[in-house]
Amino acid sequence: MAGEAEVTQELIRSESPTTEAPPNDTRIGLDTLSGDDGDVQLGIPASARPRTSVLGTLNILIIFAGSVVSLSTLGLMCYLWQYSPGFGYSGLPPAFWARIVLSGWLPQVITISAAFLRSVIAIQAAVCMSVVASLCLERSGIPVEHVPIILTARGFGSSPYALAGFCVRSIREVSRLQYVAVILAVMATTLLSQLTSTFLLGDLENTLVLNGTFSESLGVGISVVPGEASRIDTERGVEYWKSRIPEYPTFAEYSPNAGSSVDWRTDTGPTLRAFLPLRNATSRRRISKYEGIAGLVDTRFVCVKPEVNTNATISERGDLYLAGNLKSTFPALSSAVGPGASDPTTKMDVAFNCSVAMHELSTEGQADSEWAITMCQLPMNGARVSSPVFDQTAAGKTHLTFIMLNTTGDTGMLQVGKTTVHFNNSGGASPNPPWTTIAIRANMSISVSVCVSALDTMDVPVRIRGRSGRDEPTLSWDATTKTYNTSSIRNLYVGASSGLTLEGRGVLSMEPRANWSEGRIDTAKFATVSSLRSELTEAWPAAFLCIYCRGDLNQNIRVHRVMVSIFQDVLKSTGSLPLSMQTLWTMLGQMAYYDFLPEFDVKREATMTSFVPIAAPAHVSGIVVVAIITSLHIMLVVLMTMIFLTDRHASLPGNLWQSFGQMANGDLAELAARASSALDKEVDRHLRDCGEMETHVELTRPSKDGKTLRLIRKRRVRKGLLSGVPG
Numbered sequence: 080m081a082g083e084a085e086v087t088q089e090l091i092r093s094e095s096p097t098t099e100a101p102p103n104d105t106r107i108g109l110d111t112l113s114g115d116d117g118d119v120q121l122g123i124p125a126s127a128r129p130r131t132s133v134l135g136t137l138n139i140l141i142i143f144a145g146s147v148v149s150l151s152t153l154g155l156m157c158y159l160w161q162y163s164p165g166f167g168y169s170g171l172p173p174a175f176w177a178r179i180v181l182s183g184w185l186p187q188v189i190t191i192s193a194a195f196l197r198s199v200i201a202i203q204a205a206v207c208m209s210v211v212a213s214l215c216l217e218r219s220g221i222p223v224e225h226v227p228i229i230l231t232a233r234g235f236g237s238s239p240y241a242l243a244g245f246c247v248r249s250i251r252e253v254s255r256l257q258y259v260a261v262i263l264a265v266m267a268t269t270l271l272s273q274l275t276s277t278f279l280l281g282d283l284e285n286t287l288v289l290n291g292t293f294s295e296s297l298g299v300g301i302s303v304v305p306g307e308a309s310r311i312d313t314e315r316g317v318e319y320w321k322s323r324i325p326e327y328p329t330f331a332e333y334s335p336n337a338g339s340s341v342d343w344r345t346d347t348g349p350t351l352r353a354f355l356p357l358r359n360a361t362s363r364r365r366i367s368k369y370e371g372i373a374g375l376v377d378t379r380f381v382c383v384k385p386e387v388n389t390n391a392t393i394s395e396r397g398d399l400y401l402a403g404n405l406k407s408t409f410p411a412l413s414s415a416v417g418p419g420a421s422d423p424t425t426k427m428d429v430a431f432n433c434s435v436a437m438h439e440l441s442t443e444g445q446a447d448s449e450w451a452i453t454m455c456q457l458p459m460n461g462a463r464v465s466s467p468v469f470d471q472t473a474a475g476k477t478h479l480t481f482i483m484l485n486t487t488g489d490t491g492m493l494q495v496g497k498t499t500v501h502f503n504n505s506g507g508a509s510p511n512p513p514w515t516t517i518a519i520r521a522n523m524s525i526s527v528s529v530c531v532s533a534l535d536t537m538d539v540p541v542r543i544r545g546r547s548g549r550d551e552p553t554l555s556w557d558a559t560t561k562t563y564n565t566s567s568i569r570n571l572y573v574g575a576s577s578g579l580t581l582e583g584r585g586v587l588s589m590e591p592r593a594n595w596s597e598g599r600i601d602t603a604k605f606a607t608v609s610s611l612r613s614e615l616t617e618a619w620p621a622a623f624l625c626i627y628c629r630g631d632l633n634q635n636i637r638v639h640r641v642m643v644s645i646f647q648d649v650l651k652s653t654g655s656l657p658l659s660m661q662t663l664w665t666m667l668g669q670m671a672y673y674d675f676l677p678e679f680d681v682k683r684e685a686t687m688t689s690f691v692p693i694a695a696p697a698h699v700s701g702i703v704v705v706a707i708i709t710s711l712h713i714m715l716v717v718l719m720t721m722i723f724l725t726d727r728h729a730s731l732p733g734n735l736w737q738s739f740g741q742m743a744n745g746d747l748a749e750l751a752a753r754a755s756s757a758l759d760k761e762v763d764r765h766l767r768d769c770g771e772m773e774t775h776v777e778l779t780r781p782s783k784d785g786k787t788l789r790l791i792r793k794r795r796v797r798k799g800l801l802s803g804v805p806g
Contacts, residue, residue: 134724135733138206142720145199146713152192153709156279156702159185164286164690165697169546171289171688180695181290186280193276196705200272200712204265205236206732207716210723211258212237213730216776219255221245223776224763233730234738239266261715268712271704278704284697287548287690289367294686297356298679299372300538300602320622323641324670327552327568329363330354331373331543331587334574340655343384345513347657350378352665353541353589354672356679360551362689366587369543371685372600374536376668377466380657382483382513382530383407385427389527391435391519398631401484402432407529427480427529429457433621434635435525436628437486448562449647451628453484453635454660455621457529466533479532479664483656485514488523513656530660536668538681540598542590548690549585554641563644572662573649602681624663642666 159179162172172180179188212233215221221229225245231237239262246259331353339346354374357363389403407427433455457480514526552567570584581588622636626643638646642663650659696702723732731737754762 133731134210134720135731138209138733141202141206142716145203146717149196149199149709149713152195153706156189156192156705159188160282160696160699160702163696164288164547165284165695166699171291177291180288180693181691183693185283185694189279189283190276193279196275196709197272200269200709201238203712203716204239204269207265207719208232208239208242208262209234209236209732210719211261212242213732214719214723215255215258217730219258221255221776224766226776230738233732234735236733239263239269242266261719264715265712268708268715271708272712275705275708278701280701282696282698282701283694285692286695286697287365288693288695290689290691292368292686292688294684296682297371297685298676298681299356299683299685300374300600300679300681301675302681303601303603319667319670319674320636320638320642322670323639324666326360326673327554327571327666328354328360328669328673329549329551329571329585329587330665330669331369331541331589332574332581333589333591335591343513344381345655345657346381347379347655347661350661351589351595352376352378352668353543354669355543355587356676356685358673358676364551365548365690366543366687367545367690368688369541369587369685370687371540372538372683373541373543374668374672375539375541375595376536376665377533378661378665378668379466380530380532380660380664382528382656382660384513384515385482385527385529387515387517387527389517391517391525394631396631398629399435399437399486400432400631401435401525401527402430404428404430405482405527405529429480431455431457431482433482433484434631435484435486436623436625436630436635438625439627439629448651449625449627449643450650451486452624452646452650453486453621453630454624455482455484456480457482466535479534481530481660483528483530483660485526485528486523487526488519528656530656532660532664534664534668537596538600538602539595541592543587544590545587546582549582549587551585563641565645565648568645569648569652569662572645572665573653573658600681600683 159176160166162168162176163180171177179185209232212229215229216233222245228237228241228245232242242262243266246262332350334348334350336348339348352375354376355363355366355369356371356373357366385405385407387403387405389401389405392400392402394400405427433453436451436453438451513528515528517525517527519525552571554568555564556562557564570579571586574581574584574586621634622638623630624638624643624646626640626647645666646659646663649662650656653659750762
């Protein structure tokens with residue numbers, strides 16, 4: 080047909096016509112490139128070359144050495160993430176990890192590592208595009224308009240972004256679809272790799288990290304000077320009952336058994352608590368390990384239902400008094416934390432006389448939310464309870480026994496006159512252990528319980544552990560309910576009913592000892608014996624543990640409202656009188672201990688491990704994204720390389736002279752020559768006008784002589800393809 084020609088002929092012949100060059104011809108010939116022995120041979124086809132020379136040593140090095148660098152960098156990041164406390168690691172970190180993180184170098188290491196990853200991925204992407212361009216040329220052909228960029232990508236390597244137009248043009252070609260997918264995937268990994276440092280730094284958070292072990296000399300107690308008056312007594316400005324605890328320090332606890340409750344007794348179970356001689360709250364919050372002297376307190380409380388024979392007396396002022404005798408039996412209570420197997424059964428028969436707290440009539444609304452509790456200490460020859468630390472059966476040893484009274488019902492009519500009510504109870508079953516209920520009249524009653532504790536203190540060596548940092552709770556005021564918000568404080572002191580672990584409560588764990596008193600140092604007692612109990616026994620016979628109560632204040636302590644609020648919160652939340660008493664006396668012990676801590680003059684060495692706040696990995700989303708990007712990129716590059724090496728034809732990726740030679744001697748040589756001064760859009764317009772946008776070009780196998788590589792067209796083309804191009 081006129082104006083058309085079949086492109087089935089060989090447009091570039093394997094051998095050009097031989098002409099004799101003029102004497103002054105400066106053209107480079109093959110003979111000038113060959114040595115005397117002919118070791119330089121330019122005509123060897125790619126299929127006959129070794130695999131390494133086809134791809135090139137540099138490209139192979141970039142692919143495999145770059146992959147090793149990328150995986151090593153990713154491994155370093157995983158190592159830094161693995162030993163972070165944010166992922167549950169609780170031990171001392173390795174020295175190399177600590178050197179990087181604790182020195183504050185982690186952000187810099189991440190930034191440098193991200194730069195390595197970005198660089199390697201970008202360089203490998205260029206090599207991968209060279210391989211993909213070769214496969215496209217040989218296997219599926221390419222649109223004629225994209226011949227320059229594909230040949231450039233094959234010979235020089237290219238950013239995957241440069242092949243975006245080729246991908247758009249080829250998206251509907253099934254034969255090139257797999258290569259388009261690879262180009263787009265490499266484009267995505269290259270683009271996302273630019274955000275590597277952003278992803279990784281986003282995983283960092285200010286985290287508490289273990290900072291090694293150190294020793295420090297601490298004041299652990301007040302020295303005892305013979306003949307010198309104690310500095311801890313009520314005559315020297317110490318009245319803890321009327322004070323509030325300024326903070327709620329964390330402590331260590333060993334409590335192997337949960338409390339128990341039967342119809343006549345409730346028990347906190349053996350509970351040893353240790354106060355740390357650390358004045359700074361930040362130090363206590365960040366402590367992980369402590370080995371040294373601490374203030375040990377046995378805080379076990381047992382409350383039983385007594386037999387009561389009593390008279391209730393109402394004074395002319397309307398104050399209520401309860402006097403009489405009560406009997407209680409404390410059976411053998413096993414002590415699982417000490418060497419003693421059990422306690423001997425203790426029987427108590429003691430007289431008492433207590434002023435009773437009653438709700439004020441003018442505060443009935445507020446009073447409805449609290450129990451009208453009176454705590455009245457009984458004589459010291461009352462009951463005893465097991466202690467793994469203190470021998471309560473020894474003469475002169477201390478113990479605490481209280482009669483606890485809870486007034487309920489209408490107390491209004493008691494303000495008139497003077498009334499005496501006699502009540503005798505032989506100790507029958509009670510629906511609310513460990514209380515015995517006394518009916519004063521039809522609409523008023525008093526519940527009675529007896530609580531006993533081995534509460535005592537001494538300074539002994541302890542081993543304390545904490546898996547993570549902790550916060551010490553704070554007190555807040557609820558303006559809506561007009562009450563203190565004490566729930567976080569309750570969780571600190573009460574574990575049995577909260578369902579929280581020691582760590583969840585913010586409490587440290589104390590290791591058991593075969594002999595708790597071993598290593599005890601001689602110091603003045605800081606808590607119950609010298610100060611707390613003396614306030615209660617020497618100044619007042621009882622204490623009111625309710626805010627909206629009335630009674631004989633001349634004979635009773637009005638306990639500070641904050642302490643009462645916490646006591647009431649525990650009592651109402653758990654229903655356990657022993658836990659409420661344990662909480663109250665623990666707070667009193669802490670108040671005394673930390674009040675005198677600045678005066679501790681007995682020094683002992685302590686070994687500690689603490690946490691420090693530092694930027695460390697706390698999340699995994701960033702490193703997971705980086706791992707996916709890096710792994711996917713390496714897989715794509717290696718896969719395309721293996722495909723190319725196992726089925727190669729005539730391409731030499733990374734070799735510009737091959738691309739130049741094929742373009743100069745191929746089917747499009749004249750077009751290339753005439754387009755040397757044309758714009759891309761002018762050439763594209765010309766191809767479109769000639770109807771050649773659908774023309775595809777591919778690289779064929781070598782000709783019979785094994786030397787020449789040719790570009791051929793795969794379809795009929797119009798004549799005039801080369802005309803009209805600006806030249």
